[in-house]
Amino acid sequence: MWRTMKLMKKPGMTCFILCLLAVLVFRTGKAEASTALNCGKWRIIPSPNRSSAHYNWLNAVTSVSSNDVWAVGGTAVSNLGSNTAFIEHWNGVRWSRINVPDDANSSLNGIAALSANDIWAVGTGSPAGVIGTYIEHWNGKTWSFMSENVGPYTYLNAVAAVSTNDVWAVGERDGSTLIQHWNGTQWQTLSSPNPGLYNQLVGVAAVSANDVWAVGEMNGEDTEYTLIEHWDGTQWSVVNSPNPLVFDQLEGIAAVSANDIWAVGITDEENTSKTLIEHWDGSQWSVFANPNPPTQSSAFYGISAVSANDVWAVGGAYLSGPSTSLIEHWDGTTWSIVSNPNPGKYTYLRGVATVSGTSQVWAVGSTSTPQGAEKTLTEFYC
Numbered sequence: 056m057w058r059t060m061k062l063m064k065k066p067g068m069t070c071f072i073l074c075l076l077a078v079l080v081f082r083t084g085k086a087e088a089s090t091a092l093n094c095g096k097w098r099i100i101p102s103p104n105r106s107s108a109h110y111n112w113l114n115a116v117t118s119v120s121s122n123d124v125w126a127v128g129g130t131a132v133s134n135l136g137s138n139t140a141f142i143e144h145w146n147g148v149r150w151s152r153i154n155v156p157d158d159a160n161s162s163l164n165g166i167a168a169l170s171a172n173d174i175w176a177v178g179t180g181s182p183a184g185v186i187g188t189y190i191e192h193w194n195g196k197t198w199s200f201m202s203e204n205v206g207p208y209t210y211l212n213a214v215a216a217v218s219t220n221d222v223w224a225v226g227e228r229d230g231s232t233l234i235q236h237w238n239g240t241q242w243q244t245l246s247s248p249n250p251g252l253y254n255q256l257v258g259v260a261a262v263s264a265n266d267v268w269a270v271g272e273m274n275g276e277d278t279e280y281t282l283i284e285h286w287d288g289t290q291w292s293v294v295n296s297p298n299p300l301v302f303d304q305l306e307g308i309a310a311v312s313a314n315d316i317w318a319v320g321i322t323d324e325e326n327t328s329k330t331l332i333e334h335w336d337g338s339q340w341s342v343f344a345n346p347n348p349p350t351q352s353s354a355f356y357g358i359s360a361v362s363a364n365d366v367w368a369v370g371g372a373y374l375s376g377p378s379t380s381l382i383e384h385w386d387g388t389t390w391s392i393v394s395n396p397n398p399g400k401y402t403y404l405r406g407v408a409t410v411s412g413t414s415q416v417w418a419v420g421s422t423s424t425p426q427g428a429e430k431t432l433t434e435f436y437c
């Protein structure tokens with residue numbers, strides 16, 4: 056179910072002047088100076104939507120710098136209509152929509168940046184009429200369609216980059232894990248384990264050229280288990296991971312170092328989902344306790360790490376219909392829920408990214424309007 060849903064008091068005169076100055080500075084492009092007056096809490100930053108689409112959503116976000124942030128997702132005219140890939144860019148002042156080539160019947164699920172002129176986005180699409188892998192590349196000026204379809208019913212869910220000639224994308228191919236690698240010249244499909252009856256990979260993180268991790272799920276008879284695979288520079292292999300309940304799956308992964316890696320997802324029993332957090336300490340994966348909101352169900356979809364004591368996880372929670380976005384933070388000792396805006400009756404956060412060298416964090420997803428439409432959602436923290 057969670058996968059198919061694919062996160063003042065009146066001011067006095069002094070405060071009024073400060074707020075006015077903040078707006079003026081922000082509009083001149085000096086984002087860092089303006090945000091300093093409002094740091095310490097999450098807030099919504101307006102983001103564009105395709106006007107012809109009833110549904111707009113963002114699945115993932117990545118950053119190059121404070122004034123160079125990218126988010127990807129999709130749009131759809133109706134529930135029955137096909138998806139259209141969607142890319143947005145933050146230039147330090149505002150979000151704007153960027154044209155995507157060959158975006159017919161497609162959606163983007165993951166994005167990773169190496170530099171301002173080397174960014175990869177992956178998902179699924181059918182520009183040629185056959186549903187399959189969908190890959191776009193940014194060279195600093197334009198996005199280009201780069202996908203070589205590896206067969207029908209193939210999907211890419213996430214991407215991670217080590218270097219210009221070392222990029223990984225993971226997903227699913229007709230019930231089996233799918234791992235593709237960019238060697239600087241072409242994308243190639245590499246062999247990967249399939250321990251379950253049904254297997255898929257949803258998240259990927261790279262520590263180095265010989266230390267890459269991918270997470271997802273594998274199904275057995277009436278069960279669903281976490282799936283973690285590791286690349287050692289030669290081959291992919293399954294690494295044992297804990298499963299707290301009957302139905303468990305991992306949705307995202309982030310690496311601080313070779314012995315400090317976090318994975319997040321969902322654990323479920325009797326139709327009640329709770330957030331799941333697992334940690335790699337260099338020798339084994341273990342479940343980490345974290346708070347869950349007092350709702351019927353909750354889940355994590357994305358995670359991003361600044362340092363060993365600064366990690367963010369995002370997702371959603373719902374109770375009898377309405378849903379709210381969910382953000383939690385690791386301070387090196389405990390995980391805690393952090394308050395954030397929820398502008399609509401149905402709000403989710405699906406991706407999160409930190410800006411290197413700063414305390415800035417972006418989270419993306421979607422929220423509903425009073426008319427029932429779904430609109431993009433971008434939230435910012437510093």
